[in-house]
Amino acid sequence: MNDINDMNETRELVGESINRIFSERVDRKVLEAAEKGVSQEGLWKQVMESGFTRSLVPEESGGGGLSWPDAYPLMHALGFWRAPVPLVETLIGTHLLARAGLPCDMDGPVSPIQVDERGPLDAELSSGKLLLSGTAKAVPWARQASHFVVGGSLGGKAWLALLDQSAASDIVEGQNIAFEPRDQVSFKHAAATAFRIYDNDAEAQAVRLHMALGRAISIVGAAQSALTQSVRYAQERQQFGRPIGKFQAVQHMLAIMACDIGSAAAAANAACDVMHKADPRFSVSVAKVRAGQAAGVAARNAHQVHGAFGMTYEHTLHFATKRMWAWRAEYGNETTWARELGAACIRRGGAGFWAHMTRESAAA
Amino acid sequence: MQGLIIDTCVLDANTEGLRQEVRDFLAKELPPRTTKERFRNKGGADAAFSRKLGQRGWIGMSIPKAYGGHERSPLERYVVTEELLAASAPVSAHWIADRQYGPVLMHYGTEEIKRDFLPRIARGELFICVGLSEPDSGSDLASIRTKGERTQGGWIINGRKVWNSASQWSHYVVALVRTGQGEKRQAGLSQFVIDLKAPGVTLRPVHILTGEHRWNEIIFDNVFVPDTHLLGQEGQGWAQVTTELGFERAGPDRYLSSLFLLLEMLDAADPDNPHHAALMGSLVADIATVRQMSLGIAGMMARGESAGLAASLVKELGNTLEQRIPEVAHELFDMDIATRDTTLAEVAAYLTQTSPTFSLRGGTREILRGIIARGLGVR
Numbered sequence: 001m002n003d004i005n006d007m008n009e010t011r012e013l014v015g016e017s018i019n020r021i022f023s024e025r026v027d028r029k030v031l032e033a034a035e036k037g038v039s040q041e042g043l044w045k046q047v048m049e050s051g052f053t054r055s056l057v058p059e060e061s062g063g064g065g066l067s068w069p070d071a072y073p074l075m076h077a078l079g080f081w082r083a084p085v086p087l088v089e090t091l092i093g094t095h096l097l098a099r100a101g102l103p104c105d106m107d108g109p110v111s112p113i114q115v116d117e118r119g120p121l122d123a124e125l126s127s128g129k130l131l132l133s134g135t136a137k138a139v140p141w142a143r144q145a146s147h148f149v150v151g152g153s154l155g156g157k158a159w160l161a162l163l164d165q166s167a168a169s170d171i172v173e174g175q176n177i178a179f180e181p182r183d184q185v186s187f188k189h190a191a192a193t194a195f196r197i198y199d200n201d202a203e204a205q206a207v208r209l210h211m212a213l214g215r216a217i218s219i220v221g222a223a224q225s226a227l228t229q230s231v232r233y234a235q236e237r238q239q240f241g242r243p244i245g246k247f248q249a250v251q252h253m254l255a256i257m258a259c260d261i262g263s264a265a266a267a268a269n270a271a272c273d274v275m276h277k278a279d280p281r282f283s284v285s286v287a288k289v290r291a292g293q294a295a296g297v298a299a300r301n302a303h304q305v306h307g308a309f310g311m312t313y314e315h316t317l318h319f320a321t322k323r324m325w326a327w328r329a330e331y332g333n334e335t336t337w338a339r340e341l342g343a344a345c346i347r348r349g350g351a352g353f354w355a356h357m358t359r360e361s362a363a364a
Numbered sequence: 365m366q367g368l369i370i371d372t373c374v375l376d377a378n379t380e381g382l383r384q385e386v387r388d389f390l391a392k393e394l395p396p397r398t399t400k401e402r403f404r405n406k407g408g409a410d411a412a413f414s415r416k417l418g419q420r421g422w423i424g425m426s427i428p429k430a431y432g433g434h435e436r437s438p439l440e441r442y443v444v445t446e447e448l449l450a451a452s453a454p455v456s457a458h459w460i461a462d463r464q465y466g467p468v469l470m471h472y473g474t475e476e477i478k479r480d481f482l483p484r485i486a487r488g489e490l491f492i493c494v495g496l497s498e499p500d501s502g503s504d505l506a507s508i509r510t511k512g513e514r515t516q517g518g519w520i521i522n523g524r525k526v527w528n529s530a531s532q533w534s535h536y537v538v539a540l541v542r543t544g545q546g547e548k549r550q551a552g553l554s555q556f557v558i559d560l561k562a563p564g565v566t567l568r569p570v571h572i573l574t575g576e577h578r579w580n581e582i583i584f585d586n587v588f589v590p591d592t593h594l595l596g597q598e599g600q601g602w603a604q605v606t607t608e609l610g611f612e613r614a615g616p617d618r619y620l621s622s623l624f625l626l627l628e629m630l631d632a633a634d635p636d637n638p639h640h641a642a643l644m645g646s647l648v649a650d651i652a653t654v655r656q657m658s659l660g661i662a663g664m665m666a667r668g669e670s671a672g673l674a675a676s677l678v679k680e681l682g683n684t685l686e687q688r689i690p691e692v693a694h695e696l697f698d699m700d701i702a703t704r705d706t707t708l709a710e711v712a713a714y715l716t717q718t719s720p721t722f723s724l725r726g727g728t729r730e731i732l733r734g735i736i737a738r739g740l741g742v743r
Contacts, residue, residue, distance in 0.1 A: 227740075234742050245742030248730075254740055255680075255733035262368050262677045263653050269372040270656040282652075289649035335642050342645025346635040350627030354450045357652055358383065363374040 008070065014055070015073030021046055022081035031319050034084030035179035039144055044085045044109070053087065053108050056095035062105050063098060068213075068272035075214050079221025079327075082319045084180065086111070086141035088214040093149040096206055100160040100196040111145035113185070114207040114331070115152030121187060123152055123159065130161050130192040135184060138330075142171050142183035147193075153204035154197070160206065161192035176330075178322035202279065212331040213271050213284045216291035219327050220265045223294055226302040226320040227257050233306055244305070253301040264294035273363055282360040285341035292334030295324035368739070370674045372656055373663030379439050386447040389420060394453060402452040403624040403711045405578075405718070406617065409533050410454035411488075417448075418488025423458055424466045431470070432483025442662035446616040446655070452624055457533055461485045461492040464611040465538055469557075472596030472604055477557065481536075495525040495539030495558070495582065496605065503731050505540070506549040506602065510584065512541040512556065518590040519543070521556065524583050529725075531567060531580040534560060539584075540601050553601035557593045558584070574717050612726045614661040614675035619654040619682030621722055622689035625715050626651065628708040629693055643692050650685045654678060673739035676732045683723040690715040 025043050034040055047053060055071045057063020064071075075088050086109035093110030097103065113136050115121045121134040132150060142148070148163040165171075167190040176182045231254060234245030244250050267290035271283040299321040303310045310317040328334065348356055393416055401408050417423050425441040427433020445463075448455050466485050469478060484490035501508045510523025525539055537558050544552035560567070564587035570579040596604045626647060633640040657678045661671045690712055693699070699709040723729040737743045 231740050231742060243742075245737075248734070251737035251742050252730070252733045254742060255736035258368055258736050258740055259677050259680050262370065262674070263650075263657065263681050265369045266372060266657045266660060267649070267653040270653070273372055273374055285645070286649040286652045289646060290653050293646075334646070338643075338645030338649060339638055339641040340645065341648055342633075342641035342643065343635040345648050346630055346633045346641060346644055348630075350630040353627055353630055353648075354623070355387075357648075357655070361652065361656065362380055364377060364380070 010066065011070045011073060014052075014066065014070055015077065017050065018047075018052060018074050018077040019081070021050060022077050022083045026081045026083045028316055028319075031082060031084065031316075037173075037175075037179075037181075039181075040084050043083065044144075047083075047085055047087055048107055053090045054094045054104065056091050057098040057104050061098045063094065068275035069269065072217055072269060072272050075217040076221040079218030079223075079323065080225045082222060082225065082323055085109075086144065088211075088218060089140050089145075092207075092210045092214050093147070096149055096151065096160060096210060097162055099206075100203075102160065102162050102194045102196055106146050108147070109141050109145045110147050110149055111139055111142045111185075112207045112211055113139055113148055113150040114205065114211070115150060116204070121150065121152070123154055123161075125154065125197075130159065130195040130197075131189045132161070132163070132167075132187040132192070133189055135186040137184050138174065138176065138182040139185045141181045142168070142185045143173055143181055148185070149207065150192075151204070151207040153201045156201050158198040158201045158203035158206070159195055160198075160203065161195035163187075163190060163192050167191070167193070176326040178319075178326045180323070180326065208331050209281065209284050212288040212337070213268065213275070215327040215330050216264070216268045216271070216284075216287040219291040219295050219324055220261060220268050222320045222323045222327070223257075223261045223264065223298040226298050226317060226324070227254070227261055229317055229320070230254060230257065230302045230305040233310075237307075250305060253305055257298045257301045260294035260297045264291045267291065270361060274361065277363075282341065282344075282357075285337045288332060288337045289334045289341065292328040292337070295328040299324050368673065368677070370657050370660035370677075371663065373439065373660045373666075375439060375443065375659075379437075379443055382440055383443045383447055386422070386444055387451075390447070390451045390453060394451065397454070399707050399710065401454075403714060404456075405529070405621070406449065406456040406459055407452045407454040409457035409530070411457050411491075411533070413454050414458040414488035414491075416488070417455070417458070418486060422448075423462045423488045424482065424486030427466050427470055427482050427486055431478055432486040433466070434486070438662045438665040439659075442616070442659060446620070446658075449616050449620045450623060456530060457491050458485070458488050459617070460494060460530055460534075461490060463615060463617070464494075464608050465492045467611055468538070468595070468604070468608050471607070472555075473557075474592050474594075476592045477595075481557075490536070491530065491534040492536045492538060492557075493528045493531040493534040495528065495537040497527045498524055499526055499581075503728050505605070506553070508540060508542060508553070510539060510541050512543040512554060512589070515588070518588055519556065519594065521558065521584045521587045521589055524581060526570070526579070526581050527725075528580050528582055529578055531560065531582060532569070532577065536560060537582055538595060539582075540605055543598055543601075546599070550602040552599055553605075554598050555595035555601045555604055556589045557595055558587065558589055562587050562589070564588070572718070572721075574714065609727060610671060610675055613679040613732075614658055614671060616655070616658055618679050618726070619651065619658060619685055621686045622715050622719065623651070625689050625693060625708075625711045628711055629689070629696070632697055632706075632708050640696055643696060647685070647689060647692060650681075650688070654682045654685055657681065673736065676727075676735045676739075679726060680729060680732045680736070683729065686722045687719045690719055 055064035055066040059065035090108035170186040172184040271287040424433040425436040543554040566583040568581040693712040704710040
């Protein structure tokens with residue numbers, strides 16, 4: 001959120017700091033080790049010590065007290081450097097706990113799980129306890145998590161629960177296509193350490209909504225890495241006696257990528273600007289739709305520019321493109337979010353659309 | 365990759381308040397029009413409505429008060445213009461004078477021209493059109509052949525300008541003219557403010573494929589232009605035009621051309637049809653995002669930053685969206701284009717036919733992609 005007279009200094013400082021850490025620490029050796037399943041505890045420790053893991057928790061609750069716009073560079077840098085740490089999950093997990101008034105002073109990692117009527121977990125209230133049962137698949141970083149943050153709704157009332165990792169009866173390790181930890185977690189009548197039940201179901205999808213924006217922001221970062229690598233390659237790779245970047249067909253592929261990335265970045269930033277509002281669904285939907293579409297375009301064009309070299313494991317391009325493909329599919333793909341957004345706008349009708357759109361994107 | 369990312373801009377309560385003022389004004393003052401008139405390019409031309417906007421202080425908003433303007437911020441101007449376009453208000457008549465020639469004359473005009481023109485622009489009385497393209501010079505603008513030769517007290521202009529929308533009701537054209545030769549083709553170009561009623565100026569109507577009289581060819585046959593109407597410096601026309609195109613590329617008029625159709629589509633679509641919902645949601649995501657980018661550029665201008673590369677992004681994305689809307693309408697709705705018996709069919713048919721121009725005007729898509737590629741460091 002940059003208003004005219006106040007270019008945001010906090011955001012710049014956060015960006016400089018996290019980019020310094022990742023640029024110094026995340027190299028191809030680290031990425032390859034992470035893909036082989038070696039957890040990067042040294043890197044995580046450094047991120048933790050920098051104080052960024054609870055940036056989205058208010059200061060009075062012991063957090064960094066950053067707004068979403070100020071925390072944007074953290075999730076963006078994670079994508080740009082493809083840092084193999086559960087920073088986005090922990091930022092959002094602790095943020096959701098703080099919003100619900102639950103304990104949020106853990107160092108993490110915190111692993112988020114969304115529950116709805118289709119599953120994957122069943123929740124029941126029994127003598128003042130919230131009990132969870134069932135098996136959740138593809139839970140990010142569960143094996144390393146100190147806690148789970150689980151959200152859902154019961155009888156029209158949203159709930160958010162905090163569970164210790166030990167509450168899980170079983171954790172089976174798995175990976176997404178970028179070899180990021182996505183584990184299968186089982187609970188058998190596991191009691192929440194703490195939980196909050198809301199009066200209505202407005203917060204029922206809070207985990208999914210917040211993680212969707214987190215992924216959208218990281219996609220922008222990863223796509224910018226893919227674009228940077230593509231531009232460099234187009235300047236260096238010679239064919240027909242000149243750099244391939246001299247060919248208009250290649251220039252246009254890069255320009256199209258730039259447009260999509262610029263637009264995904266604008267949508268993600270615009271969503272951050274309204275995250276303090278009661279219902280930011282419109283802007284978050286827009287952000288995940290744009291990021292998901294941009295991910296496809298950017299990955300396709302980056303690979304086309306790189307030719308067969310970009311397909312090799314030896315090249316670093318795939319660390320970005322695999323994440324873009326993985327992340328666009330997590331917490332709702334672009335079609336799912338577009339359908340929700342579209343159905344809501346169709347129900348509202350044409351006459352009220354413009355006023356609705358301008359109101360949704362206004363900060364107040 | 366500098367300039368690729370546009371900082372979002374959050375409007376303050378005063379500016380959002382101005383939005384409501386514009387809406388209240390339009391609710392009262394919008395002249396009654398047929399649907400057909402409303403979905404024309406920028407709501408069509410209506411000189412009386414332009415004067416009303418001028419009286420309200422919503423034309424020439426950025427011009428200093430000393431020259432009849434209102435010294436409002438680019439963000440205030442942004443809000444006013446987007447509200448006018450969203451309501452399909454008839455703003456074609458004064459649009460180009462307000463969008464680019466107010467600021468351009470303010471920057472490059474002689475004192476005499478500023479005193480003469482700017483107050484009339486701000487009152488919504490003086491309309492100006494663009495004089496860049498020629499029959500043999502489109503994307504390769506530096507190849508223009510319209511010539512200016514010195515004479516006693518001024519210049520003699522000979523040549524032709526084409527694709528001039530708004531020229532049929534404009535009072536002046538700002539023409540890019542070759543006045544000399546330099547080492548580079550971009551040198552030796554100058555801009556003149558030329559009276560369309562001057563002896564030797566002829567307008568030949570050009571009808572577009574719908575049959576509509578949209579453009580004119582402007583023919584200059586030994587037209588005398590006084591020295592005071594040379595805009596900026598002799599030989600500096602190329603740099604001036606580059607600045608001018610910056611104003612032309614990122615505003616709300618670059619993505620709202622098909623809004624009227626989008627609203628009709630929202631009324632016609634079925635929310636329970638997943639295909640309808642997904643495609644409409646995708647269009648909504650696009651329009652909300654391009655708007656944020658366009659607004660972000662107004663924010664950059666308000667901070668005095670240059671928006672060159674970012675403006676090209678907005679134009680490219682905006683045009684792509686404007687052109688996609690009629691295509692999606694065709695895909696989703698089995699419309700009767702022959703009888704055009706619904707507003708939806710009528711406006712979809714019209715935009716299907718006119719939308720190719722969206723990625724031509726103000727710089728073709730291919731030229732813009734080249735500009736973006738250069739900004740990225742290739743080319």
